[in-house]
Amino acid sequence: xxxxxxxxxxxxxxxxxxxxxxxxxxxxxxxxxxxxxxxxxxxxxxxxxxxxxxxxxxxxxxxxxxxxxxxxxxxxxxxxxxxxxxxxxxxxxxxxxxxxxxxxxxxxxxxxxxxxxxxxxxxxxxxxxxxxxxxxxxxxxxxxxxxxxxxxxxxxxxxxxxxxxxxxxxxxxxxxxxxxxxxxxxxxxxxxxxxxxxxxxxxxxxxxxxxxxxxxxxxxxxxxxxxxxxxxxxxxxxxxxxxxx
Amino acid sequence: xxxxxxxxxxxxxxxxxxxxxxxxxxxxxxxxxxxxxxxxxxxxxxxxxxxxxxxxxxxxxxxxxxxxxxxxxxxxxxxxxxxxxxxxxxxxxxxxxxxxxxxxxxxxxxxxxxxxxxxxxxxxxxxxxxxxxxxxxxxxxxxxxxxxxxxxxxxxxxxxxxxxxxxxxxxxxxxxxxxxxxxxxxxxxxxxxxxxxxxxxxxxxxxxxxxxxxxxxxxxxxxxxxxxxxxxxxxxxxxxxxxxxxxxxxxxxxxxxxxxxxxxxxxxxxxxxxxxxxxxxxxxxxxxxxxxxxxxxxxxxxxxxxxxxxxxxxxxxxxxxxxxxxxxxxxxxxxxxxxxxxxxxxxxxxxxxxxxxxxxxxxxxxxxxxxxxxxxxxxxxxxxxxxxxxxxxxxxxxxxxxxxxxxxxxx
Ligand SMILES: Nc1ncnc2c1ncn2[C@@H]1O[C@H](COP(=O)(O)OP(=O)(O)OP(=O)(O)O)[C@@H](O)[C@H]1O
Ligand SMILES: [Mg+2]
Numbered sequence: 001x002x003x004x005x006x007x008x009x010x011x012x013x014x015x016x017x018x019x020x021x022x023x024x025x026x027x028x029x030x031x032x033x034x035x036x037x038x039x040x041x042x043x044x045x046x047x048x049x050x051x052x053x054x055x056x057x058x059x060x061x062x063x064x065x066x067x068x069x070x071x072x073x074x075x076x077x078x079x080x081x082x083x084x085x086x087x088x089x090x091x092x093x094x095x096x097x098x099x100x101x102x103x104x105x106x107x108x109x110x111x112x113x114x115x116x117x118x119x120x121x122x123x124x125x126x127x128x129x130x131x132x133x134x135x136x137x138x139x140x141x142x143x144x145x146x147x148x149x150x151x152x153x154x155x156x157x158x159x160x161x162x163x164x165x166x167x168x169x170x171x172x173x174x175x176x177x178x179x180x181x182x183x184x185x186x187x188x189x190x191x192x193x194x195x196x197x198x199x200x201x202x203x204x205x206x207x208x209x210x211x212x213x214x215x216x217x218x219x220x221x222x223x224x225x226x227x228x229x230x231x232x233x234x235x236x237x238x239x240x241x242x243x244x245x
Numbered sequence: 246x247x248x249x250x251x252x253x254x255x256x257x258x259x260x261x262x263x264x265x266x267x268x269x270x271x272x273x274x275x276x277x278x279x280x281x282x283x284x285x286x287x288x289x290x291x292x293x294x295x296x297x298x299x300x301x302x303x304x305x306x307x308x309x310x311x312x313x314x315x316x317x318x319x320x321x322x323x324x325x326x327x328x329x330x331x332x333x334x335x336x337x338x339x340x341x342x343x344x345x346x347x348x349x350x351x352x353x354x355x356x357x358x359x360x361x362x363x364x365x366x367x368x369x370x371x372x373x374x375x376x377x378x379x380x381x382x383x384x385x386x387x388x389x390x391x392x393x394x395x396x397x398x399x400x401x402x403x404x405x406x407x408x409x410x411x412x413x414x415x416x417x418x419x420x421x422x423x424x425x426x427x428x429x430x431x432x433x434x435x436x437x438x439x440x441x442x443x444x445x446x447x448x449x450x451x452x453x454x455x456x457x458x459x460x461x462x463x464x465x466x467x468x469x470x471x472x473x474x475x476x477x478x479x480x481x482x483x484x485x486x487x488x489x490x491x492x493x494x495x496x497x498x499x500x501x502x503x504x505x506x507x508x509x510x511x512x513x514x515x516x517x518x519x520x521x522x523x524x525x526x527x528x529x530x531x532x533x534x535x536x537x538x539x540x541x542x543x544x545x546x547x548x549x550x551x552x553x554x555x556x557x558x559x560x561x562x563x564x565x566x567x568x569x570x571x572x573x574x575x576x577x578x579x580x581x582x583x584x585x586x587x588x589x590x591x592x593x594x595x596x597x598x599x600x601x602x603x604x605x606x607x608x609x610x611x612x613x614x615x616x617x618x619x620x621x622x623x624x625x626x627x628x629x630x631x632x633x634x635x636x637x638x639x640x641x642x643x644x645x646x647x648x649x650x651x652x653x654x655x656x
Contacts, residue, residue, distance in 0.1 A: 052650050055558070057557075057558060057649045057650045057653070058649075058650045077562075077563060078562045078563055078564075081557060081560050081561060081562045081563075081649075082560065082562070084557075084558060084559065084560045085559065085560020086560070090558050090559075092653075096551075096554075096555045096558070096653070097555075098552050098555055098556075100254065100257055100258065100261075101254075105250070109556065109559045110559045110560055112250065113556075113559060113560040113561050113562070113565055114560065157559070161559075161560070
């Protein structure tokens with residue numbers, strides 16, 4: 001069966017003066033439609049790098065990336081923009097809302113770039129805001145909302161374009177634990193409704209909410225499997241750092 | 246990416262920092278205002294010139310004849326000029342000799358020695374238009390008739406000054422003595438302008454030209470005023486007149502003909518050239534304004550790198566980002582242009598009312614109005630938008646080419 005996301009032997013190598021940094025060091029993984037996957041690993045292990053490649057924000061140094069069976073790793077800027085627009089929804093740690101636009105306008109953005117006419121755009125954006133329970137705040141500016149609300153707006157924005165995959169890089173990182181849990185349970189709900197969710201976190205208590213965990217270490221996949229397997233949470237040699245998390 | 250949102254965003258960021266926006270737009274504002282002002286003033290002056298030309302008649306053709314200057318020349322009889330007009334009815338519609346002289350004028354014991362005397366024929370007065378070739382109108386009586394001229398009647402048409410000063414307003418039928426001969430006043434000209442002084446614009450007399458020649462002790466008419474059938478036939482009229490005079494004198498330096506149309510064109514061409522130079526100088530300010538916009542747009546692109554990254558992550562293509570920034574630059578300069586147009590119009594009316602009166606007095610009462618033409622306003626607006634778009638393109642392109650991941654990481 002064809003996978004929704006498939007990385008084949010992906011390397012991302014950054015030159016650092018004389019040295020090079022292997023942010024991704026031969027990563028192969030695949031994610032199927034409808035999965036809820038958490039990518040975990042300690043700081044600097046390559047999680048964000050992996051997500052940027054999966055999110056078509058960056059291209060691998062070598063190896064190939066197939067999204068929906070199409071090799072997107074060699075595509076140009078504008079083609080990748082179109083893929084991001086049509087297939088991917090991002091949720092960032094820092095929410096990344098545009099401060100000058102109100103909530104509704106922010107949520108409309110992906111639809112705007114998709115060329116959806118203004119009537120439909122408005123309706124779909126309002127639907128998405130409804131789903132995160134913020135429709136009545138549509139005229140507010142992001143700065144007039146709490147962090148949790150802002151993150152829900154950014155989730156609504158990710159949903160508005162009806163993407164195939166939702167990519168969330170540390171979505172709870174800037175939130176207190178209660179709001180973080182809310183956001184997380186919302187992602188779970190989306191997944192139950194059929195969305196594919198890829199979640200990046202270094203927090204094990206969050207990671208275990210996923211169905212499957214992919215653990216990265218020094219740019220390599222060191223565990224890929226059931227989230228409830230004890231090895232998923234603590235891998236050999238990482239006990240000290242991860243034990244505290 | 247939709248135009249409306251880019252436009253609203255541009256307005257938002259313009260109003261968010263008003264001081265910065267104003268400074269950004271200053272070059273455009275000054276440039277556009279200067280262009281509007283220059284064009285409005287030029288337009289006003291041109292309007293005055295055209296009024297003046299209209300008054301004198303665009304079909305006026307003046308011929309100066311001074312012969313060969315050796316005193317032995319045969320004189321050209323005025324009849325030759327009349328014949329010329331008769332032979333060419335398609336281009337020439339009339340001619341009057343124009344003899345100006347000074348003579349001693351008396352009325353009773355009063356002496357008038359500053360009055361200007363002109364000897365003309367009946368053609369000098371255009372009955373259809375109701376004015377003389379000098380654009381005077383009649384207040385009372387009539388102008389010289391064919392018979393007055395042919396029979397060398399001792400009649401005259403006097404200016405408003407004499408009518409007032411010598412006759413107390415009741416001049417028709419009264420007598421004047423010119424170099425001892427008695428002349429009957431048959432017409433009074435309407436007062437022209439404010440100047441009612443002795444020797445001023447209203448102190449003049451018209452009499453049959455042969456009488457004037459006699460008074461001047463000459464048989465030679467130095468100036469002829471022709472009228473061509475229209476402004477367009479002024480040039481062929483000049484050719485015909487010059488051709489005849491060249492045949493007669495065999496010397497191109499013996500005469501000179503100028504047409505009002507030619508002079509009007511010359512003045513207009515000079516005005517046009519002067520305005521072009523001034524507008525070009527003002528355009529430098531527009532250029533500086535454009536560079537100002539480019540500068541602020543580059544700053545804006547840097548400030549909003551993260552926003553650009555966010556937009557790209559949501560699927561904005563290069564052209565979407567480029568369009569957003571180009572529209573923003575265009576909006577900035579368009580608003581600058583509108584402000585400049587407003588300022589220019591204000592300045593034009595202020596300067597117009599300041600210098601209008603004195604200009605008007607100098608130009609013999611022609612009215613001066615420094616109103617910017619609609620076309621100059623439209624072009625200024627178009628040019629300012631164009632400048633914004635042109636100078637906004639480079640920063641916009643820089644924004645469009647940003648790598649999404651680098652832009653997202655920027656803070
Ligand atoms: N643009 C870059 N230039 C050079 N090195 C980079 C660049 N981006 C990432 N790296 C390096 O690649 C490695 C992986 O970085 P990445 O951001 O993927 O880590 P991470 O797992 O997301 O860490 P964290 O949990 O702290 O967010 C790090 O060693 C980092 O220094
Ligand atoms: Mg990271």
